[in-house]
Amino acid sequence: METKQRVVVTGRGVISPIGSSISDYWESLRMGVSGVRKIIEFDPTGSACQIAGIVTDFDSDAHFNLREKKSYERFTQFGLAAAFQAAEEAELQELEDDSGEIGVIMGTGVGGITSYAKAYDALFAGPEERPIDAYTIPRIMNSAVSSAIAISLGLRGPNFTLNTACSSGGNAVGQAMQWIREGRTRAVICGGTEAPVTYGLLRAWDALGVLSRKHNGTPETACRPFDKNRSGFVLAEGAAVLVLESLESAQKRNVPVLGEIAGFGSNCDATSLTNPDENGVAAAIRLALDDAELNPEDIGYINAHGTGTLLNDPLECRAIHQIFGGRAATLPVSSNKSVFGHSMGASSALEALATLLAVQNDCAPPTLNCDYQDPECAIDAVPHNSREVTIDAALSNSFAFGGSNAVLAFRKWKP
Numbered sequence: 001m002e003t004k005q006r007v008v009v010t011g012r013g014v015i016s017p018i019g020s021s022i023s024d025y026w027e028s029l030r031m032g033v034s035g036v037r038k039i040i041e042f043d044p045t046g047s048a049c050q051i052a053g054i055v056t057d058f059d060s061d062a063h064f065n066l067r068e069k070k071s072y073e074r075f076t077q078f079g080l081a082a083a084f085q086a087a088e089e090a091e092l093q094e095l096e097d098d099s100g101e102i103g104v105i106m107g108t109g110v111g112g113i114t115s116y117a118k119a120y121d122a123l124f125a126g127p128e129e130r131p132i133d134a135y136t137i138p139r140i141m142n143s144a145v146s147s148a149i150a151i152s153l154g155l156r157g158p159n160f161t162l163n164t165a166c167s168s169g170g171n172a173v174g175q176a177m178q179w180i181r182e183g184r185t186r187a188v189i190c191g192g193t194e195a196p197v198t199y200g201l202l203r204a205w206d207a208l209g210v211l212s213r214k215h216n217g218t219p220e221t222a223c224r225p226f227d228k229n230r231s232g233f234v235l236a237e238g239a240a241v242l243v244l245e246s247l248e249s250a251q252k253r254n255v256p257v258l259g260e261i262a263g264f265g266s267n268c269d270a271t272s273l274t275n276p277d278e279n280g281v282a283a284a285i286r287l288a289l290d291d292a293e294l295n296p297e298d299i300g301y302i303n304a305h306g307t308g309t310l311l312n313d314p315l316e317c318r319a320i321h322q323i324f325g326g327r328a329a330t331l332p333v334s335s336n337k338s339v340f341g342h343s344m345g346a347s348s349a350l351e352a353l354a355t356l357l358a359v360q361n362d363c364a365p366p367t368l369n370c371d372y373q374d375p376e377c378a379i380d381a382v383p384h385n386s387r388e389v390t391i392d393a394a395l396s397n398s399f400a401f402g403g404s405n406a407v408l409a410f411r412k413w414k415p
Contacts, residue, residue, distance in 0.1 A: 005181045008413065009258045010250050011090030011243030013082035013191075014353060017053035017236055017340040022085070026357045028339070029365040030386045034220035035340040036234050042199050049211035051219040052197045053236025053341030070135050072148060073112035078239035078346075079145040079193030080152060086189060087153055090243035091255050096154065101186035103157035104146045105176050106241075107168025109345030110196050111161075112140035117200050145193055157185050166305075166342070168192050169240065169349025170398035170406030174264030176244045186249045192349030193239035205235060208274075210309050223342075224369040225306035225335035226313050226377040233307045236341025240349040242356070259356045262393070262411040263292025269403030276312060276399050281319035284405035288395060289323070292409035296324045299331065300391035301364045303355040305399045306335025307342055314376035316397065321378070332389055334382040338368035348398030352408050355396040359410050364389050 014020060017035025018028035028035070035053045044050040055078070060069055063081050072080065083104075087093075095102060115136050122130040138144055143161040150159050158179065164171050169192020176190035205211050212232040215222035224230040250257055265287030269280030289296065305316055321328040336347075336354050343350060358364055363386055370383040396408045 006247035006260060007177045007180045007244050008247050008250050008260050009242050009356060010245045010255050011086035011092070012258065012353060013085030013241040014239070014350070015055055015058055015078045015082050016238040016350060017055055020055065020057050029336065029354055030363060032339060032366045032368050032385065034368060036219040036222055038219055039197065044199065044202060047202045047206045048213040049202065049206050050216045051222055051234055053234060053343065054197060055237055071138050073115055073139040073144065074195035075108055075111060075193045076145045076148050078195060079106055079241065080148050082191065082193070082239040082241040083149045083189050086241040086243045090245070091253070092153065092187070092243065094253055095187065098186060099154050100156040102155045103159065103176070103179055103185040103188040104149045104155055105160045105162065105172045105188060105190045106146045107162050107164070107172035107192040107345045107349065108142050108145060108194055109163060109165050109168055110194065110201065111142035112144070113196055113201055114198055115139040117198055149189055155189070163345065164404035165400035165402055166344050167348050167398040167400040167404050167406040168345035169347065170352060170396065170408055171266055173242060173261070173349065173352050173408055174266055174406055177261050177264055180244055180246050187243060187245040189241060189243055191239065191241035192346040194343045194346035195237045196344050197235055197237050202235060211235065212308065221369050223308045223338045225304065225308040225338050225367055226373055226379065226381040227370045228372045228374040230308045230310065230313065232309055233337060234341035236343040238340070238343045238346050238350055240346065240353040242353065257413045259359055259413050260411040261408060263288045263294065263409030265291060265407040267405050269405065271403060274401055276315055277403060278315050278319050280403055281316060281399055281405055282322040284407045285319065285323050285395065285397065288407035288409045292411065294393055294409060296327065298393045299395055300389060301358055301394040302331060302333040303351050303358065303394065303396040304333050304335045305397045306337055306367070308337060314374065317377045317379050329378055330380050332364040332382050332387060333379040334365055334367040336365065348406060351398065352396045355394050355408070355410050359391045359394050359412050362388060362391050
């Protein structure tokens with residue numbers, strides 16, 4: 001059998017409600033410091049859910065000049081800032097002469113939703129039309145983020161932004177791995193970014209009945225994956241970016257290897273636009289294991305999709321039981337969404353980063369607010385507190401509306 005090109009991680013970047021550096025992000029995750037709070041950026045009164053995971057420590061002036069701030073929507077700014085962090089850690093400037101061999105692939109679910117809303121308001125919200133901002137088109141383009149990264153860093157390899165709803169970032173990371181395996185690229189900047197916390201989108205998700213409505217007074221307790229009193233998720237924003245590179249390239253450059261991305265499972269349930277399918281989810285997990293040439297017993301931790309909705313959590317647990325059998329009840333499985341909310345297309349990238357960090361540190365981050373675990377969620381949810389545990393390999397699960405699933409397998413770096 002042909003040996004697969006090994007793909008490793010050499011750079012990481014993050015902008016999130018719990019920190020906008022790798023150290024802050026991991027410490028908040030490990031300690032279970034919530035990033036969910038009351039929305040003050042706009043009046044959320046019309047929504048039954050009035051809380052969100054908001055990035056509070058992001059200073060656009062520190063990253064962008066006036067023209068760039070006008071051109072780049074918030075989701076693009078997040079993705080670009082995270083990419084700067086990752087590129088610096090990976091020392092990508094060393095590859096300037098090989099810029100055609102470095103690709104960019106990013107995921108986002110709704111892109112420049114704020115600029116859509118502003119354009120609509122200019123045309124319809126007042127007694128007469130107002131001029132539309134001249135930067136509206138470049139701000140709303142989903143592809144603005146991958147293009148901005150390439151332009152800013154001078155990267156001339158393949159460049160894409162993809163949208164598979166809430167699995168967008170995970171699929172972007174998986175596709176990046178495949179590009180490198182296939183020899184199309186030497187390295188890829190990849191991940192996901194989202195800034196969906198707007199009044200219109202909050203109302204839309206609320207209308208669907210999947211947001212947590214019972215905890216506006218105590219936002220940090222709102223998202224309760226695997227808990228029998230869970231009532232929905234909390235909308236969030238943020239970005240996470242990884243630099244993936246062929247092992248050969250990383251060793252040639254003598255840069256630190258932070259972990260290995262060993263497998264990728266991507267499929268479609270093909271059953272419903274909104275309801276996940278247990279068998280499709282289980283199949284995606286199996287695909288990732290097979291691609292990584294791992295057995296279920298090799299996995300020491302699973303980072304769950306874990307939205308905290310009534311439907312999703314038990315279904316995901318049943319899918320895990322399909323693959324892991326009796327071991328599923330004792331395998332650490334936790335949900336980062338309990339800590340910082342659900343950032344749609346960025347969530348799978350933020351969770352992939354968390355999974356990588358869990359493997360690096362032999363530590364399973366906690367599931368917050370899992371006070372009374374639902375018997376239908378028969379897993380070890382790592383409630384309340386993080387746990388030191390040997391993790392040689394781990395999975396990151398991401399499932400999306402439309403049935404688009406993405407599961408990533410990470411392995412501890414062992415030369």
